Each structure stands twice: as structure tokens, then as C-alpha cells.
Amino acid sequence: MSAAFTLSIDAMGGDKAPDIVIKGVALAHIRYPNVQFQLHGDEAKLKPLLAQEKKLESCCTIRHTDQVVTNDAKPSQALRQGRNSSMWKAIEAVKNGEAAGVVSAGNTGALMAMARLILRSLPGIDRPAICALVPTRNGETAMLDLGANAECDARNLVEFAIMGECFARALLGLERPKVGLLNIGSEDLKGTHMLREVSQTLRESHLDLEFKGFVEGDDIAAGTVDVVVTDGFTGNVALKTAEGTAKLVFEFLRIAIKSSWIAKFGMLFAKPVILQVVARVDPRRYNGALFLGLNGIVVKSHGGTDAVGFANAIGNAVDMVSRDLNRHIALDLERLRAEQAAARPAPDVPPEAGLATQ
């Protein structure tokens, strides 16, 4: 049973909004009956949709605005012109304390830019990152950054490791998540100088995570670690490559089976379990990427998802709010900074003073 709180919903974001958004909220309401929803969007469109879902009357309120951030809007443009948009208003509700988190299926770049401007980064976080779960042999693995930052430095990656670890603990319920740094070889000397620096920092820290060193592309699906840390360029390419590959394998299977009537006959019996496998790697199941490192819970749903996918994105927001993700991140960061400060020689004390006390 989830605690009672309100989530703010950008009801106009996504390819099939607001229809699938409202249907997704209806599905989520069954799973989380205590959660209230503040729907930001065009009242004229939302009211008839809500009227079709009677059970939503008690848990939804509409906040009217007729402005929408389009899918092709550039982030800078959205920031300048979108202050009355459903996206902006939905994020603002978190800032104002009216909602504990926000879910949008709208334009990713605009959502990140607005969220950064309105909510600001958590103290000590240089750049927020996009994090999501991916299916693996052992269950699920959190991966970040998935595209917020095309270029990252060592500090960013260390912060991603901390945020990813807190995310895995909250969403996967792990006590000590195993964290790996994506590289092109698992030996200590592989990859760039920057990655070796990140590896050393994580290895020497006393954070509540199990740092497993470098992992490779095939370790993602193998589930070698619970958190895969990488820059937004590599993470985005890897995620889309994995999605494209899974799709290709299923398409090859479909074509091959269609080509043979014996195989088609066999599939009458094998189909149900094969559909289970399709469902197991279904992107809808993993829908709902977290924008980690902001002063507030922000969940980005895939723009082309359906009601099931949108409900899963809401589910991720509920988990993050319920488990107080951001407090955990802040505590971990504080610990790391304190360790780093203690490791540094105190700059105020003249060397003589140090010698005198020995």
C-alpha cells in the first residue's frame, strides 16, 4: 500500500496525449489508490476523457492551460516560450510543494531544461542524468546517463554512480547495489584516462556501494552489475542498440516462422511462451526514465508509449517518492565530499604547525 501524496501530470505531453495519459492514470489508480493526480492541460480535452473514467473523479484535479510544448521545440525555445505550458506548470507544482513528483511523456530536451531551471540540481550535483532500468539475465539493471549529457567529466560520472546506486536501492530494493563503469575492456588499464580516474575515486570511497570496476557492453544484458554508469552519449547509443537488436531478433523469428508451414504449426503450441519472452523485454515494461539529481522527482515517459507504459512511468515516480530517493542521494554525496575533504591536506594549517604536533 503506497503512502498518500500527489503526483503532477503533464497531461498534454507525448504522441497520443492526452488520451493515453488519462488511460495510464486510470491504470495507475488501480495500483496506487492513495495517490492523487494533478492533471495539467487543456480542460476542454481532459474533462470528457475523465468523464469516461468515473473512478478517476475522486483522485484527479485538472489545472487548465492550453499551451503545449511541441515535440520539435528546442530546449531554449521551450524555456523562452513555454512558461504557460502544461509541462512547465506540471514541474512548477513540484517546486511549489503541491506535488511530490511529476510525470511527462513530452519533449525530453525541453523537460530536462525546464526541470533544471525550475527545480535546480540537488546541492553538490553538477549535472542531472537520465536513468532507466533495462532487462537482464538476472532481472533488471539501472543504466545512466541515457542522453542528458553527451559529454561528461570524471566528477559527473562519480555523481552518476552515486545517484544510480541510490536509484537501484530504491527501485530494485537492493541493499548494496553492484556498480560497474562501462568501458571497452575490463582490465584496469583499458579505456580513457578519465575512466581510470573515476574508477579510482569509486574504488577508494567508502560509499555504501559495491564497485565492480569496468564492465563491457555485453555485461549490460548479462546483468553483471546492478548499475551501469556511463556518459550520456554512450548510454544512449547502447540503450537504442539493445532495443534495436531485440526487435531485429524477433523480426527474424517472425519472418522465419512465416516461411515454413511446419514451423507455423509448431508455433500454435510454442507461441504463448514466446509472447511471454516478448513481454519480458517489452520497452513498455521499462518505461519511465528518471531525471536524477534534481530537487524533485521527475519521470520521463517514452513519447510513443501506450496506457500500460504510461502507468509504469507513474509507478516509477511512486516508488521514487515513497522511498525518498533524493534524501539518500544527498546523504551519499555528503559522505563522499567529507571523505574527499578529509583525504586532502588541510590548506589552512601551515606545515610548521603540522610538524609541531607530531
Added chain:
Amino acid sequence: MSAAFTLSIDAMGGDKAPDIVIKGVALAHIRYPNVQFQLHGDEAKLKPLLAQEKKLESCCTIRHTDQVVTNDAKPSQALRQGRNSSMWKAIEAVKNGEAAGVVSAGNTGALMAMARLILRSLPGIDRPAICALVPTRNGETAMLDLGANAECDARNLVEFAIMGECFARALLGLERPKVGLLNIGSEDLKGTHMLREVSQTLRESHLDLEFKGFVEGDDIAAGTVDVVVTDGFTGNVALKTAEGTAKLVFEFLRIAIKSSWIAKFGMLFAKPVILQVVARVDPRRYNGALFLGLNGIVVKSHGGTDAVGFANAIGNAVDMVSRDLNRHIALDLERLRAEQAAARPAPDVPPEAGLATQ
């Protein structure tokens, strides 16, 4: 029917060398009866293996050396200590003109380092790259760099595009290969400044390639382009992620089918076509990565491959030699440099002279 030439083989490279190497050569001999093989390695081990494959007597010669580059040797170490190794000698045979190309299943880093030192880069190529074919919806796509260069600049990527295009023309038989630059969005403004620079250079060039701009991770399996150009870090992660994902999907299928006797019954009929699909994405089929940009054809087989995979790697070497890959690369590079020189204002002419002629 292939032309007559000699390939040099590092008979001791790879996890199961020299056994699978000799078996691979035997398979390749059936396909390419005109090709001669110079086997570099331990005569005491190679002779008995050759004795088992009578048909190889006429096409193989042994060049004895008992030194081997180990799999864990660092490139620098291999360069210092490996001058009598089977790998070094096999590459040297290309340099000396005794062989038209070399195939090795040994240590990748050592092979690249030795090949660069012995053969040198093609004139005008800053850095060689690793290129291989990957399975796609439409057939096969060439991807590079797959790990030779963890960090690349704009010049490297432009050269990779040229080399990849020549590779696709030679190996896939395409007249005007479609080339895409891997990015995290297909819009012109996405990604890093460096990628936009590469995109502009390729767009403005008059090379014999069709530049399709940016492609994303899922475009690899979709076969959107014939050549995917990226840095060695991203390419290596994407390739291994794709391999890991395909493996995961098949494993999920195996587990699901095993769990249901009805599905197992159905699989009696569907299995042959499903095995066809497994074969279609089988890494052995795509074994044999090219080291592009060197003064010589160098093919790297996967270290853990079997005889079928090794024979495919030899097949790639045969194709590259037969189609005179390096001459095509040199011609394309020359054309690009001439274009770039023509576009630049001539530096010798003082500005006044220019004004006077107007």
C-alpha cells in the same frame, strides 16, 4: 574463383590455436582453392595437424617459430619482446611482399600495435580503425571503429567514413554505400560539436558515398545505412551490447520453452527455422574484423572462434585482397585532400594581389 595469392596466417593466435586455425584453413581451402597459406608457428605442433588434413599439403608452407604473443600481453610488451613471435612474423610476411594479407586470432591490442609498426598507416591516414560487418534487417552493415581508438577527433572520423565506404563497396559489393554517423539523435543540432563538424565535412565532400547524416543506436540493426561511423569507444560498446542482447533474447526463449511441455512439443516443429535465425545472427558468421588504414590487409579473428569462424575471417581477407581495398581507400583520400586544398584560400598570394585582379 579467386585469384592466386598467398595469405600469411598466425597459426598460434587464439584460444584454441593451432588446432582450430588449421581446421579453419582446411575449410577455407575448399572455398578458395587458389589461395596459398604461409603458416607461422611451432612446426612440432603444426606438422601433425597438417598431416591430418592431406589436402592442405599442396597449399600450405610452415614458417617455424616457437614464440607466441600471449592473450594478456600488453601491446608495448608485445612490441618489445615479440619480434620472433608467430604474430610478428606473419605480419612481416605482408611487409616483405611474401603474402598479400595476414589473419590472426591473437591478442587484438598486440596485433594492432605490431601491424602499425611493421606495415605503417596508409599515406594520409592518421589512425587505423577496426571494422566489421554486423547483421541487420536488410542484410549487413559495416561498422567502425570497433575499439582501436577510444578517443577520436573529427579528422579520424572523416577518414573512418572513407575507409568504411571502401570496405562496404569491396565486401558488400555496393556501388554507393550509404554512410551514417552514429549520434544520440538524428537532428542536425544533436550531439557534440565534433560530430557536427564531421557531418559538415562529409556533406560538403564529393566522395563517391551517400552521406545520410546522423543515425542512432537502433539504426544499426535496422540497416538504415551500409556503413556506421563512430569512435572506437562507442563502436565497441554498441557491438558488444548488440551481441549481449541477442544472446539474452535467445536465452530467454530457451528458458521459456523449457518451462512448458506444450511449447517443447511445438518446438519439435519450429526448431529448424529458429536455428536458422540463430545462425543468421551467429557471431561466427561475422567473424573477421578488418584493420583498415594500414599498408596491408590485416584481419583479426575472434580469439574464441571455431574453425568455421576462422574460415570466415580468411574469407574476409581473400575478399579484401581480391578487390584491392587499399587502392580504393588511397584514391578516395587523395580526392578528399584535393577538394580540401582547393577550398582553402591559397596562402601564398598576398591579399593585395587578389584585390588587384578583381
